[in-house]
Amino acid sequence: MSAFRGIHMYLLLLHLTAVTGQYTAFVVRDGDRVTLPCENVTYNQNECEHTSWLFTGAGNTSTVELVTLGQVGEYAGAKSDRLSVAENCSLVIKTVTVEDVGRYSCRQFNKSRQQQGPDAHVYLSVIIRSEYNDSDTVTYSCSVTTYRWCTQRVKWLFKGQDITDVKTRQSYCSTSVTFKTSHYIYTSGSGSLMCEATDVYTGRVQVFTFGLQSSGDDATTVRTTDESPKEKVWWRYVTVSVGLALLITSVVAVNMWTRTKESKTQIAENVVNNYEDDGTEEYENM
Structure with missing residues (x-):
């Protein structure tokens, strides 16, 4: 089974490279702000009048045009007030939600409104922490919602180190840890428990710090490692x-x-x- 999973993953990465020619991905926390770069942007544009942004959601086959020639379009729907276009034609999304997970395509047009060159794709994933309490036991889950295929490997860390003395469950795009509320991890305070997400394609590592108790004071990404x-x-x-x-x-x-x-x-x-x-x-x- 693991051999077939490995073959599937390699074929997935081969597909991404062959179709897109590049692979740009972001993992952000639910509620964060993100700026998606337009890798194929052309110069000499006034307010990005030659740039459009298209969106294909996770599990969907239909594509929606969010930005039409530099302007947030009517098809953006409820998320239109959270979208804006930066000076370099990047797409800015405020207060990211799971519904924003998907593939974003930056498309260029010439003065005749004809498409110029291939699209530049950006894949957006969202990481979420959930909590489940049962008497004197607590379970924390960390999961990443991705576009169609899981390209993230996640695991829990305690003060930056692997957790070895408590019950953990780990799989692609999801991990959980269970311990008693009297355990030193739970009593150590906010900032000690971290969820690490590693992109299996680029090797990029991101570490997110979550408050142990539901205080809403989750910290931002504390470490990002790029090749x-x-x-x-x-x-x-x-x-x-x-x-x-x-x-x-x-x-x-x-x-x-x-x-x-x-x-x-x-x-x-x-x-x-x-x-x-x-x-x-x-x-x-x-």
């Missing part, structure tokens, strides 16, 4: 190469299995036919 541009390029080529290798290996393996099965079937049919022929001849001789 250098050269490392990103190197990692991208490695990912594509490995993905192609895995794809080819899978195709060859399936092809060999199919041929082997057909060969065995043919041998079985020949044996049956020979048996029937021999029986017929013997009956005629008698």
Whole structure:
């Protein structure tokens, strides 16, 4: 099962690279503000009159035009008052919610209102902490909602270190930790429990600090680690190469299995036919 999951992840990354030519992603906390860059913006624009922003939500196939030639459009709906366009044509979203998760596409037009070049995509994910109390036990969950595929690996940290002495559950895009309210983690105060999100494609690490008790005083991102541009390029080529290798290996393996099965079937049919022929001849001789 893990092998198939690995193949699926590599093929996903190969798809993202092949389709977009680049991979730009942001993970922000529910309620935060984010600025999505337009990587293909052209110069000499007056109030971004040649730039439009399109949005495809998580799990959706339909696309909505949020910004039309520099102006927030009517199709932005209820989120229009939370959107604005910066001077460099980046898209600014205030008070981010889970409904904002998805793919944002920056599109350029020429003076004739014809599209100029391919879209530049930005993937926005939202991280959320939830709390569940049961008598003298508390469970904290940290989950990341992403666009279609999970590209984040999350885990809980205590003062920046892995948690080893309490019950934890961890999977892609979700993790939980359970302990008693008398445990030193719970009594250590706000800022000690952190949720780390690692982008499996770029290797970018973000650490979010959450208050242990429902005080609403969650801190902002405390640490962000990015690879250098050269490392990103190197990692991208490695990912594509490995993905192609895995794809080819899978195709060859399936092809060999199919041929082997057909060969065995043919041998079985020949044996049956020979048996029937021999029986017929013997009956005629008698």
